[in-house]
Amino acid sequence: MLRATLKKNRTFGAIVILILLQMYYMFSPTLNVSEKTTSEALNRRNNPVCTDNQQPPRQPDDRNKTLSKVLNVTDAPAINDIAKDIHKYTSKSDIKMKEPEVFYxxxxxxxxxxxxxxxxxxxxxxxxxxxxxxxxxxxxxxxxxxxxxxxxxxxxxxxxxxxxxxxxxxxxxxxxxxxxxxxxxxxxxxxxxxxxxxxxxxxxxxxxxxxxxxxxxxxxxxxxxxxxxxxxxxxxxxxxxxxxxxxxxxxxxxxxxxxxxxxxxxxxxxxxxxxxxxxxxxxxxxxxxxxxxxxxxxxxxxxxxxxxxxxxxxxxxxxxxxxxxxxxxxxxxxxxxxxxxxxxxxxxxxxxxxxxxxxxxxxxxxxxxxxxxxxxxxxxxxxxxxxxxx
Ligand SMILES: Nc1ncnc2c1ncn2[C@@H]1O[C@H](COP(=O)(O)OS(=O)(=O)O)[C@@H](OP(=O)(O)O)[C@H]1O
Missing domain, CATH: 3.40.50.300 (P-loop containing nucleotide triphosphate hydrolases)
Structure with missing residues (x-):
């Protein structure tokens, strides 16, 4: 009789523990943060953009190369579009002027x-x-x-x-x-x-x-x-x-x-x-x-x-x-x-x-x-x- 009662309580306890563990995993904050980070990363990879803290490169010759590296993409037309905008940030001395032809x-x-x-x-x-x-x-x-x-x-x-x-x-x-x-x-x-x-x-x-x-x-x-x-x-x-x-x-x-x-x-x-x-x-x-x-x-x-x-x-x-x-x-x-x-x-x-x-x-x-x-x-x-x- 005693043995039967103990067995019943242990089973009940195990069920309670299992339910508590399930609840813990379901509502855990750590799990939520990790999910959010993963979706952001995915999102960024699919939609590359130049963020504020990514400084535009200053050497016109290296412009496309550096952009490819920053953005981790090789899509040339897209880079050229962005490269056009970079002129806004490029000082005059960066742009090499064509030397005038000289005749002697x-x-x-x-x-x-x-x-x-x-x-x-x-x-x-x-x-x-x-x-x-x-x-x-x-x-x-x-x-x-x-x-x-x-x-x-x-x-x-x-x-x-x-x-x-x-x-x-x-x-x-x-x-x-x-x-x-x-x-x-x-x-x-x-x-x-x-x-x-x-x-x-x-x-x-x-x-x-x-x-x-x-x-x-x-x-x-x-x-x-x-x-x-x-x-x-x-x-x-x-x-x-x-x-x-x-x-x-x-x-x-x-x-x-x-x-x-x-x-x-x-x-x-x-x-x-x-x-x-x-x-x-x-x-x-x-x-x-x-x-x-x-x-x-x-x-x-x-x-x-x-x-x-x-x-x-x-x-x-x-x-x-x-x-x-x-x-x-x-x-x-x-x-x-x-x-x-x-x-x-x-x-x-x-x-x-x-x-x-x-x-x-x-x-x-x-x-x-x-x-x-x-x-x-x-x-x-x-x-x-x-x-x-x-
Ligand atoms: N290729 C070309 N381009 C422009 N103008 C030309 C040309 N060839 C001759 N002309 C005529 O030259 C006139 C000006 O003459 P001058 O150069 O002797 O003027 S100045 O006295 O030195 O001020 C000037 O007179 P205005 O037309 O009254 O301005 C012109 O008619």
Whole structure:
């Protein structure tokens, strides 16, 4: 009887213990945490993301490699997408800039950034010196001298200094001439040193001090169009200084109010009497040493004018059709010579600006005024630019 009772209680106790153990496993906190960790890990592996504490790599070259490692994936398109974003974190110095192409002349190196002197050793070896110009462009305002100067400097053997005023004449001392020489660009013996706008050459003894073969180029354009261009230019300068400082209207500037005649004394008009300038150059340098270029034809197509200039200066033929390309935006030509990448289009804010319409009566008066001067020039210089006879 006793034995039977004990056996029954033991079985009951075992059942109770079993139930308690079951309950313990079911509601144990340790089990819950471990499950959560496992599901997070799985989730992360299936959906890789860059978390805040994963620093973006800073070397662009290692970018994809490092990302693959961090994310433990090899899916290239996905990495490339993320790599794009990494630019946001990459400092400028990390991105390797492409070096500009450099082209070497005797005394200068040329790149898109401009021209820089070569090393003293190379300049010395190539015989680079500051030389007096052997050819000059006698600048007449707004006729295209600026562009012609730039285009000439595309030629491999030409170095040309822009607007350098010659020492004041009429009697130039050797010392003054030497100072002028020092303002020229460096050139080797095989190169042609040139300058634009050599003021002060119209009189005096300068020709005797220069190379006896020195040559002068004059580029001219329709004098009425030139006068308007001059007006636009002057108005632009005044507007830059002060918005209030306006020029009087074109008509008022060029017509004498008392007579209604063209006022030949204002510089806007006087600058277009090209014969005066030509005559002085011819007297100084001799007729064979002065070339008059058609600035209107130059705007239409610079190539034939550049070839003509090349021949006059005795340069080797260089200019080609592909060296000049018309800009669709401005309608003007731009230079396109690979070895002189710093020269391209003229600044449209100062060259090729729109001209105002002028009334027909004023236009006729202006052409009538200029005609005798233009015809005289055509005869004396032996030129036949069509617009000279308008
Ligand atoms: N390729 C090209 N691009 C732009 N402009 C060109 C070009 N060729 C000639 N031109 C004409 O040159 C005129 C300016 O002449 P200059 O260079 O002699 O002007 S300046 O006196 O040095 O300010 C300038 O006059 P505006 O049009 O009145 O601005 C142009 O008509």
């Amino acid at each position: 002349g005797d005394c200068y190196a040329y790149s898109i950034a401009g021209m820089t002197k070569r090393t003293p050793e190379i300049m010395n070896m190539n015989g680079c010196e500051k030389r007096l110009p052997k050819a000059m462009i006698r600048g007449i305002k707004k006729c295209g001298t600026g562009i012609l100067t730039k285009y000439l400097s595309l030629h491999p053997v030409v170095v040309i200094e822009g607007e350098v005023l010659a020492p004041p004449g009429p009697h130039f001392t050797a010392d003054a001439l030497d100072k002028w020489r020092l303002r020229m660009k460096w050139s080797s013996p095989r190169m042609l040193s040139m300058t634009g706008k050599p003021m002060g050459f119209t009189s005096g003894n300068i020709k005797n001090l220069l190379d006896q073969n020195a040559k002068v180029i004059i580029i001219i354009r329709d004098p009425v169009v030139r006068a308007i261009s001059d007006y636009v230019h002057e108005r632009g300068i005044l507007l830059q200084k002060s918005s209030k400082a306006l020029l009087p209207p074109f008509n008022e500037m060029v017509i004498k109010p008392e007579t209604g005649e063209i006022n030949g004394n204002v510089s806007i008009i006087a600058n277009g009497r090209y014969i005066d300038k030509y005559q002085k150059m011819k007297n100084n340098f001799g007729p064979d040493r002065v070339l008059v270029l058609d600035g209107e034809a130059f705007i239409q197509d610079p190539l034939p004018i550049m070839k003509q200039t090349e021949r006059f200066l005795g340069l080797s033929p260089f200019f080609k059709r592909e060296h000049f390309q018309k800009s669709p935006e401005t309608g003007f030509y731009c230079a396109n010579v690979r070895e002189r990448p710093h020269i391209a289009c003229a600044n449209p804010k100062i060259k090729g600006r729109p001209h105002p319409e002028i009334n027909d009566a004023i236009s006729k008066k202006l052409y009538d005024y200029y005609r005798p001067f233009s015809l005289e020039l055509a005869k004396k210089a032996g030129i036949d630019f069509p617009w000279l006879f308008q």
